[in-house]
Amino acid sequence: MFVDCDFLYLNDIKELRDLVDDKYAIMCVQHDYTPKEKTKWTGFQWLEDHEIGSIPFVWNFLVGHNKVEENDPSSTFPKAIHYTIGGPWFDAWKDYEFGELWLNELEEYKKEANKKPEN
Numbered sequence: 297m298f299v300d301c302d303f304l305y306l307n308d309i310k311e312l313r314d315l316v317d318d319k320y321a322i323m324c325v326q327h328d329y330t331p332k333e334k335t336k337w338t339g340f341q342w343l344e345d346h347e348i349g350s351i352p353f354v355w356n357f358l359v360g361h362n363k364v365e366e367n368d369p370s371s372t373f374p375k376a377i378h379y380t381i382g383g384p385w386f387d388a389w390k391d392y393e394f395g396e397l398w399l400n401e402l403e404e405y406k407k408e409a410n411k412k413p414e415n
Contacts, residue, residue: 300378302380304377304401305375305376305377306376307376315352323348323350324348326348327353327361354376356378357377357378358380359380360381374394377394379394383395
């Protein structure tokens with residue numbers, strides 16, 4: 297499994313693992329995005345489109361791109377948040393959508409890290 301370093305998981309990753317279908321060489325969120333570049337990276341292509349499976353976008357919820365639908369929050373609320381255009385670890389992004397969730401996790405981490413070990 298490959299994950300960028302700017303993700304925050306809100307659900308058990310086992311739910312994502314349960315979506316794996318072995319008939320595909322790889323599976324990913326297939327966002328509705330058309331790059332401006334004709335050739336990506338070095339032009340390397342190692343799979344045909346039919347060899348790539350799809351998983352729901354909520355497992356790679358792009359902050360600033362994807363939206364939680366008010367009339368359908370159960371299937372549009374993120375299970376994994378991708379702070380792909382900037383994250384709350386930068387001052388300019390602290391108040392961005394879902395930033396408080398990352399900041400809360402940071403505070404929980406700090407509390408745990410500062411606990412004294414029990415003897």
